[in-house]
Amino acid sequence: LILSDAAATRSPADREPRSTAADRERAASALGSSGYRAICLDHREVEATLADARWLRRRRNRLPVIAVVDTAEVARASELFACGVQEIVVRDASTDASLRARVDELFRRREPAPPLQAASSIVARSPSMRACLDLVRKAQASDATVLLLGETGTGKEVIARALHEGGRRARGPFVAINCAAFPETLLESELFGHDRGAFTGASRARPGHFVAANSGTLFLDEIGETSLGFQVKLLRALQEGVVRALGASRETPVDVRIVAATNRDLAHEVDCSRFRRDLYFRLNVFPIALPPLRSRTEDIVPLVLQFLASSPDAAGLRQVAADARRLLETYPWPGNVRELENEVARIVTHAEGGSEITARMLSPQLRGVAPGLPRDVQSETLRDAVARFESWYLSRSLERNANRRLVTARELGITRECLYKKLRRYGLQ
Structure with a gap:
């Protein structure tokens, strides 16, 4: 369905017998009586396009929305996306072909994804983790940017993968990068790519993670550790949907879903001028807070059993004795699930037979031994x-x-x- 003002019934509307509505009343009537794959907003003024996008959002529209704009209006892309527009087509001689391609791509994304294995394998017996997974399932139904919040080791990448594998982009790639693991200049190269000769040692061109994740999901872990200078460049990539490799003269369009993660309080970082406010708002569309393991007591032993079941070296270890259970459930787990997984790996490595984990098999810190003086x-x-x-x-x-x-x-x-x-x-x- 094309929603177009009288003066803007151009390219796509004129060349094919598609349904066209000149105003919202006709559009509402058409949407209520016929099935459409997408809605195209083709107005002379971008303000009219923004107004109709907001109107569709208020009507809880579930169809993908495409906006046709002039070249000069591309700078308003971030506003259009914020109002619910999912794709932008620049008006030119190839508008009709571009529009059809965008509709086909959006329709492909909306096909049901294969059954999600990752979510069903996430241990969630505790109320806090069940509430977290409820949010994950809601986020899977959209392409909204997700911000994962939680302490180190709470399983943010596991949740990011679940979002990808259960979402519309499950057939696309999942690409993860730890933003804190690279110096600023190298991080730019990793994310945006570089041309040959862009810097010393760049003997060949290399596409970045944005391009590698095209049509899929890009997971930006530890986003709170990035510099303000880098944040400016990241914000532009998110707003405009284009990236420019280091040393390149042209920009490359990208279509990725962003899932970011941090163990910091980004709102506090914004107040302290350590994180850009505009980037924070761009990322904080669908926040999901992951609970620390110490608040998931009901999940600790099931997690241990899951780690044992997935370990090829666990031999006959399949149970947790009562004395070990008590210690496992009272230890504060500062390293969260990752620390628990490493504890199980250590137990498996040192196990000398038997079918259950006992208290004496646990690390000294779990048994209450002072860390400095055994x-x-x-x-x-x-x-x-x-x-x-x-x-x-x-x-x-x-x-x-x-x-x-x-x-x-x-x-x-x-x-x-x-x-x-x-x-x-x-x-x-």
């Missing part, structure tokens, strides 16, 4: 004692610095890369 110095090697203390000290340092990695690294007198290596080693990332 009860029995003969009970573990020096390497294990040092590793245990280092894990505890890193965890407390991160907690003291509100998970600010760069600040923590400086305080500890190590590089950020060294800190990340240690966090990965101890399951604290």
Whole structure:
């Protein structure tokens, strides 16, 4: 259905016998009586297009909306997207073909996705996690940008994959990047790509993660760790739907769904001028807060059993003894699910037969042993004692610095890369 003012019944409306409505009353009547694949807004003035997009949103329209605009109006793309427009076609000689291609692409995305395996495998017996998955299922039904909030190790990438695999873009690629793992210039290259000769060592052109994720989902982990300068470039890519590789003279259009994640309070970061307000609003369309493991007591033992079942080295370990269950459920788990997974991996590695995990098989910190002074110095090697203390000290340092990695690294007198290596080693990332 094409909703067009009298002076704008141009290109697509004139060349094919599609249904055209000159005003909202006729459009409402047409939408109520016939089935359409999409709605096209083709007005002379972009303000009229914005007004009709808002009207369709108020009517809880479920069809994809395409806006036909002049070249000069492309700069208003962010406003159109905010009003519910999903695709923009620039008015020129090829408008009709472009419109048909966009409709076909939007229709393909709306085909039912294959049954979601990832969501059904997520342990959610606790009320807090069930509430989280309810939001995930709602987010799967749209292409809205999702912002995942939660402490380190709560499973944000698992949720991001579930959003992708259960959404309209499940047949497209899922591409993930940890924004904190790269210096600013290298992060730009990773996300936007680079041309040959763009910098020293760039011997060949390389497409970035935005292009790699085209028609799929791009997961931006630890978005709160990026610099203000980088945030400007990211915001433009999100607003305009185009990226420019380093050293390139042309921009490349991209069509990706963004799922971002952070362990920071981004609203507070905005107030402290450490995160751009406009980018925050662009990302915070559909926020989902992941609960820490300490508030998911009912999920801890089921998670342990899930990790055991997926481990090829678990042998006969299939149960958790009562004494171990009590310790597992009372430990605060500063590293959350990732720390629990690493604990299970350690248990499996050191297991000496038997079918259940007992209290004596757990790490000293779970058994209540002081991290710096083991009860029995003969009970573990020096390497294990040092590793245990280092894990505890890193965890407390991160907690003291509100998970600010760069600040923590400086305080500890190590590089950020060294800190990340240690966090990965101890399951604290």
